[in-house]
Amino acid sequence: MRQAAAHDDRTLAVVVSTADVLGHPAARRESLTAAEQRRAAAFRFDRDRDDFIAAHLLVRLCAGRLLGVPADTLTxxxxxxxxGSREHGKPSLAGVPGVHVSLSHTPDVVAAAAGRQPVGVDVERATVSGTALGTAGRVLSPQELRTMRATARPDRYFLRQWVRKEALVKIGETSLRDMAKADLSALPADVPDGSPRLSRHGELHVLDWTDERRDAVAAVVSAGRPRLGVAAVPLSDITD
Incomplete structure (x- = not known):
């Protein structure tokens, strides 16, 4: 691993624990907007609130690294x-139209990405419930369903395709109702723990990540080739 430069034009993607973000000295809660603070306050459980806050701080850290500016100066x-609501939906940086951002959170784990090209990121805990698997027919293409049924770990295959398709939704390449129309069966089903794997889906780049220690699976989809992988803590260290 090597330390990335303070100013870096490459797409940055980070998957890290909620606790690590909240404990980062540059992650300042006071930088959250009034809308973000209202949404955070609406969570019933502290754990969910912390995940939300951490994801919104992490995306600032990624964008700040990309731009070479303090994270807390970004809105x-x-x-x-x-x-038409401004309380939720596709994220962007105020006054910085040339930078694309994306964020995601799941219990105790958050992900974020920032780049000069459109980018989407999604992270989920690796444990898949039977209820989630029951949605496979609405999420997976016919070929993906056949592959899932033939694999030894259908739950892991489903989750891998799910995070990829969520990232596709965030980048605007599909929608929640049209997920099954996006056939990602040609992408690798196996992504070893701790080794980012880069693939192509048409003109898009797909970066997959498995983090067994955090029980998490993540995917980054970008119009530009991600030259950086997905990092574990500390946030100053990002793998090529």
Whole structure:
């Protein structure tokens, strides 16, 4: 591992624990907007609130690294194209139209990405419930369903495709209702723990990551080739 430069034009993607973000000296809660603070306060459980806050701070850290500016000087905005709300939806940086950002959170683990090209990221805990698997017919293409049924770990295969497709939704390449139309069966099913794997889906780059220690699976989809992988802590260390 090597330390990335303070100013870096490459797509940055980080998967890390919620606790590590909240304990990072540059992750300042006071940088959250009023809308983010309202959404954070609405969570019933502290754990969920912390995950939300950590993801919104981590995306600032990634963008700050990309731009070479302090993370707490960046303002995160969101806009929902369906309802017009500014309280949720696709994230962006106020006053920085040339940078694309994405974020995700799952219990105790968060992910974020920032780049000069459109990018989407998703992270989920690796344990898949039977209820989630029951949605496979609405999420997977016919070929993906056949592959899932033939694999020794159908739950892991489903989850791998799920995070990829969630990232595709965030980048605007598909929608939640059209997930099954996106056939990702040609992408590798096996992603070894701790080794980012880069693949192609048409003109898009897909970066997969498995983190057994955090019981997490993540995917990054970018229009530009991610030249950096997904990092574990500390946040100053990012793998090529």
């Amino acid at each position: 995160l905005e969101q806009h929902c194209a369906d309802c």
